[in-house]
Amino acid sequence: MLFGPLKIDGLTLKEHPHVYPVREDSLLLATSAAVRPGERVVEIGCGLGLASLAAARDGGHVLATDPNPYALTAVRKNSEDRSLRLDCLRTDLFRGLRRFDVVMFNPPYLPTRPEEKDDDPWNDLALNGGEDGWAVLSPFLRSLPEHLSPGGRAYILLASVAGSSTDPISKVTAMPGLSLVRIAGERTLQGERLWIAELAARPTA
Numbered sequence: 001m002l003f004g005p006l007k008i009d010g011l012t013l014k015e016h017p018h019v020y021p022v023r024e025d026s027l028l029l030a031t032s033a034a035v036r037p038g039e040r041v042v043e044i045g046c047g048l049g050l051a052s053l054a055a056a057r058d059g060g061h062v063l064a065t066d067p068n069p070y071a072l073t074a075v076r077k078n079s080e081d082r083s084l085r086l087d088c089l090r091t092d093l094f095r096g097l098r099r100f101d102v103v104m105f106n107p108p109y110l111p112t113r114p115e116e117k118d119d120d121p122w123n124d125l126a127l128n129g130g131e132d133g134w135a136v137l138s139p140f141l142r143s144l145p146e147h148l149s150p151g152g153r154a155y156i157l158l159a160s161v162a163g164s165s166t167d168p169i170s171k172v173t174a175m176p177g178l179s180l181v182r183i184a185g186e187r188t189l190q191g192e193r194l195w196i197a198e199l200a201a202r203p204t205a
Contacts (some may be wrong), residue, residue, distance in 0.1 A: 011057070013048045013078055018070040020126035023186060025157050025194055028104045032185030032196035033155040035060040040149070041153040044093060047126065049075035051104045052086055053069040060102065062086035068122045091134075094143045102153040104148060107137040109162045115195065133162030134171075145177035145201040153200050155184060160193040169195060177202050 008030060015021045028189045030051040035041055037059030038190035043052040046064035052075060056062045056138055064075045064086055079086050091097065110134040118124035129135055137156075144154055158168040173180045178199050 008054055008061065008172045010082065011050060011053050011066045013053075013074075016044050016048065016070055016074050018076050018120065018122040019068060020071075020123070020163065022048055022050050023161070024189055025106050026050050026054055028187050028194055028196055029155060029157050030054045033104050034184070035102055040099075041102040041104070041146075042097065044103065044105040045126070046088075046201045047106070049078055049086075051106070053078060053082065053084055055102070055104070056084040056086045057082075063089060063097075063100075065071065065089045065097070066093050067176065068125060070122060072204045080108060093140050095145050097147060099147055099152065101149050101152045103152070104136075104156075105140060106138060106157040107155070108135075108159075109133045109137065109159045111162065129162060133159075137162075141172060141175045141178065144199065148201045151200075152182050153181060154200055156197050156199060159199055160204060161191075171196060172197055174198070 013022055034052055035055040035058040039060045041055045041062045043062035043064050043099050045053050046066045049064050052062050052064040062107040069090060070088055075088055082185045110129060110156055111129045112128040113131055117128060130132055179197040181200050184198040187194045
């Protein structure tokens with residue numbers, strides 16, 4: 001079941017042919033991530049930047065990252081049009097990044113065999129989760145604890161369509177160094193279920 005218009009008041013975004021559009025997963029992340037004024041925030045793989053813009057509007061010091069240059073151009077324009085201040089950086093996952101109070105990520109999660117790759121490399125980058133749907137999310141989660149500030153948290157989109165013999169929430173909580181704080185958001189669509197997992201770094205002994 002779809003829910004509501006795919007927008008947040010004042011943050012309706014125009015689509016771009018080479019950038020992942022705002023869809024139910026984008027909206028779920030943007031409305032589930034809780035950002036407090038002054039917090040250092042990064043959105044990995046920002047696309048059009050809905051979650052980044054929402055975090056900036058909430059007072060976060062936001063860095064929007066994406067390997068797709070078209071996405072960063074779109075985010076800059078969207079932020080300027082709305083007089084919202086954020087920084088943009090072209091990079092892949094956590095490469096070259098420091099620690100943050102809040103990390104947000106809507107990963108590519110569609111199980112994709114090599115012959116199923118999208119002909120548009122930028123669209124493929126946004127959708128292709130590898131053959132099991134976890135090719136991008138797994139290395140991200142392994143690196144996540146070292147990029148969270150003390151007391152920091154991450155909001156990660158998980159999807160039931162990602163291929164695994166284990167449900168995605170259990171698989172994430174089994175990752176070394178991470179703890180599940182709560183399920184911050186959840187939506188059921190036709191043939192798919194989405195969750196936003198709020199994660200924290202597990203305290204070391």
